[in-house]
Amino acid sequence: MDMEFTEEQRQLMNTARSFLEKECPSALVRELETSDLGFSPGLWRKMANLGWLGLPFPDEYGGYDLGVIDLVVLGKELGRVLCPSPYIPTVVLAGGAIAAAGSEEQKKTHLPRIISGEELIAFALQESGGSYSGRGIKTTATETDGGYVLSGTKMFVEFAEAADRLLVVAHTSGDADSTDGLTMFLLDAKSAGVKLTPLSTLARDRQYRVDLTDVKVPGDDILGPVDGAWPLLEKTVHTGVVTLCAYMVGASETIHHMANEFAKERIQFGRPIGSFQAIQHYLAQTITEIIGADTLTIYAAWALDNDLPHRTIVAKAKSFTGDTFKQASSIGAQIHGGLGYNEEVDTTLFLRRGKQYQLSMGDSGHWEDVIAEELLDN
Amino acid sequence: MNFAFTKEEEAFRAEVREFISGAMTDEIPSRWLGGLLDTPARQDFVTKMADKGWLSIGFPEKYGGTESTMPLAQYVLNEELHMAQAPIVGKNLGVVVNTLLHQGSEELKQEFVPRILRNEIQWALAYTEPDAGSDLANMQCRAVLDGDEYVINGQKRFITSAHFADYMWTGVRTDPDAPKHKGISLLIIDMDSPGITITPIWTIIGERTNDVFLDNVRVPKERLVGEENKGWQYITEALTYERFAMTSIAPTVRKFQRFVDFVKETEVDGKRLADDPVVRRKIARLSVLVEIGRMLDFRCVAMAVKPDYVPYIEAAMNKMWGGIVETEMSDQFLDILGPHGYLWKDREANASEDALLDGDVADDYLWAGHQRVAAAGVDISKNIIARRYLNLPSS
Incomplete structure (x- = not known):
């Protein structure tokens, strides 16, 4: 070790x-x-x-x-x-x-x-009423002469407006509940029938609903095997999730550090608020959770790099790291008192992202269901 | 970055498992975390391990140790012992041997270390007193030098192994005028000494710990460990070994796996518990908390094997998390069991016929509360992390 x-x-x-x-x-x-x-x-x-x-x-x-x-x-x-x-x-x-x-x-x-x-390529996987996975995809791709016609609606597509291409996952066969019959398309973002609607988010980042109405896609834009996308895509999705976990660990460390330094300097009742156990215990528990999340994220990355079974470990990493960032940003703002909720103080940047990232790329409940499947259904 | 154990360590793990399956009897498992060596069966079990050289791994040959190329051997050994609910090798080795090797006189090292590594003598750790719990440095048990001997008067509380130990590793006050951290020393007291009275205290799960009263107990001054009035430094360093050796996540992993198997094969109202969505989320959530425990364990171990590094903070984090997970887990398990959860054991520790999982989960629930407070528990660990790692000001 x-x-x-x-x-x-x-x-x-x-x-x-x-x-x-x-x-x-x-x-x-x-x-x-x-x-x-x-x-x-x-x-x-x-x-x-x-x-x-x-x-x-x-x-x-x-x-x-x-x-x-x-x-x-x-x-x-x-x-x-x-x-x-x-x-x-x-x-x-x-x-x-x-x-x-x-x-x-x-x-x-x-x-x-x-x-x-x-x-720039935007990644269009998830849909309304579907989790962050190969399940719940209602978008279809129907074969026509020389290509496919795509129809459906993708949600939470980041940077779609700036993107040159969209990577869209659609069913060429099979039904929405199944990960079978999925195919990836790498289509021109400016194709006729692609409509982008900006979504206002907590993090104020650029996300879009992407409506695909009879979008004609040439056969050359198929990525990977027809009907066989998910087995190849799952590991890539897991890698993306682990990268987001790392991002959340880094962000958690910053907000924790901000709160910790603030607690040393802010004087109330004649002494630094960091001398009060209520504050100390928040900060001590949060830093332990951050270190746990960090180690688990690295462990998941190590499992992916070594081709070890990684489904459960990635699920645990996202579930815990999302919860940790949410909690660290929430406690971080709280320790700043009224200031922590003041627009111009940076705590609010973290507070808004803390909750959003916990819910994006699979919320904790989604990943807990994945864990439960692995633990209880075999 | 590598989370895998080496081939050598895995081979050693297999050897340990084989040993356990051969040497384990029904008399050996203990409900105490880490298992007390309070019965001949448990002592024999550990002596068999000593004969294999497993108590002495990594300690200097000069004192009966065995050179090892596996820094994680002791961790692997304890992990397997925990999984089998067998006595671990942590307490004597972790606290007494490490401290003696770092701070003890040559005479003390030669007198005690080889006998400990052969499992010939048992120890009780005696720091806590009625008025020195969380505020451990407030210990008042007094030692006064009289000629070549210290004379000791006072009381020690929650001294778990006192009723069968040969020696007591004791924190005493040698300078009542110094600030409280600076007037403490460590003495080795022979339990056969005149003036020692031991009375039992029974814990909520029916395990024994003790009050120890010391009335003019005389100890040769050579039994002082290290320097006089430096005991607090030695104790805090050694508490780290204890937190690290005794609070492994392995027992938690064992309980979790057992419960997962249980919910897979148990039906309520004609439906598999494992198919209940609430149960599924609870189990998944707990598995994440247990996994974090494993990660903090890994960190602690990876740091502990570094030369001259005392994983004080890592151990405190580990200890804190262990207490949180154990309480959360046992409480959720009882919720899943419903009214069967309160079917417990009688005074002879026999589970009632209708109890599920032998009534162990109720034991775990009660025991988890103890784990939150024992040996610098959750809240004290948070204090340590806040002051020593986050550099927050003292109140």
């Missing part, structure tokens, strides 16, 4: 931390909440120049061949400053799906463009 990061991983962590502290202050996070795109193309280019967008891809396409643990190292740093970016949908999910299921032609076309930051 060895719980240390490698020298290279520590280097990535240090570089990312100093870069992001400078390039992504909370003023930028606030500014992006009201911007059209919801992320900074300039910062995205710089992230590409640092090589971050190529982390998980094979070197023959310009990537660095690194593992999920490396994504966790970077994800934590992105989360520490609440960096808004399409990193998870474009690099980890869409890029990951292309690397796992794409044809040689598709990999050559898209991966280098993702790595250079030229191409």
Whole structure:
């Protein structure tokens, strides 16, 4: 057993931390909440120049061949400053799906463009009334001459308006309750029949409802096997979930640190409020939960990197880390007293994201159901 | 980053399992966490492990130790022992041997360490007093040097192994005028010494602990561990070994797995408990809490094997989490069992015929409360984390 990061991983962590502290202050996070795109193309280019967008891809396409643990190292740093970016949908999910299921032609076309930051791909999996999984997908793809026609509605699609392409998961056969018969399509985001409706979210990030009305997609835009998407996609989805966990761990560490420092300085009843046990015990329990979430996230990444059974462990990681970030942001604001709920204080940035991320990419209940299936149904 | 055990460690685990399945009898399992060596059967079991050299793994050969290339051997061994509810090797080794090796005189090391590693002598740890619980440094049991001997007067409370131990590892006040942390020393007291009176205290689950009264007990001054008035430092360092060795997540994992098997094969109102959506969410939620316990355990162990590193904070986090999970888990399990949950055991520890899971869950529920407070419990652990790790000001 060895719980240390490698020298290279520590280097990535240090570089990312100093870069992001400078390039992504909370003023930028606030500014992006009201911007059209919801992320900074300039910062995205710089992230590409640092090589971050190529982390998980094979070197023959310009990537660095690194593992999920490396994504966790970077994800934590992105989360520490609440960096808004399409990193998870474009690099980890869409890029990951292309690397796992794409044809040689598709990999050559898209991966280098993702790595250079030229191409953005939005990831359209979940639907209303469906969980974050291959179940509950009502969108259908019907074969026509030379291609498919897609119809349905996708929800919670991040950065869809800025995206060049949409990765849409649809049923070519099978029914909505099943993960059988699913196929991935990598369609042009500007295709006729694609309608985007912005969603106002707690985190004020850019999410859309995507209505697909008889969208014609050429056969070349099929990604991976027809009817066989889910077995290939599940691991990619899990990798995305673990990267979000890392982001939440980083964010939790920041809000905890803010509250901890505030508690040392804020004087009430003639002494720092951090000397009161009520405050101390909140902070002590929360930091323990953060460290537990951190270790479990790294454990899940390690399991993915080593091709070990990972379904339950990813489920546990998302369930616990989501709860932890929610709790850390909630306690963090509470320790700041009235100030903590003041728009211009950064606690509110965390408070809004803490609850949203707990619910996104599978809420705790969804992942608990996954755990229960694994524990109780075999 | 690697969460796997080595091939050598896994082979050792297999060897331990084989040993346990051969040496285990019905008389050995104990409801006390970590198992007391209070009966001949349990002592024999541990002596058999000592004969295999398993008590001495990683300690210097000079004092009867066995060199090992496996830093996690002791962890693996205890994990398997916990899973079998067998006595673990933590208390004597963790606290007494580690402290003696770090702080004791050469004479004390030679006199005691080899005998402990052969399981020839049993120990009681005696810090707590009626007025020194959470505020452990408030201990008042007085030791006064008189010629070549200390003379001890006072009372120790919740001294679990006192009624069968050979020696008592005792915190005493040697300087009543110094600040309370700076006037404490550690003495080794022979339990046969005149002036010792032991009276039982029975816990809520019917296990024995003790009050120990010391009335002019005389101890040779050579039995002082380390330096006079530095006892508090030694005790806090050693509490870490105790928290680490005795609060493994393994017993929790064992109880959780047993309960999962139970809900899979039990029906209520004609439906499998495992198909009840509320039960499913509860079990899933608990499995996450147990998994976090395992992660904090891993961290503690990974840090503990680093040279010259005392995992004080990691151990406190582990201890805190263990108390939280055990109380939460046993309470939820009883809720799932419904009225059968309160079918308990009689005074001879026999479960009533209709009890489910031998009435153990009710025991666990009562016992979990004890775990929240024993050996610096949940709240004291939070104090430690707040002050020592988060650098929050003292009140």
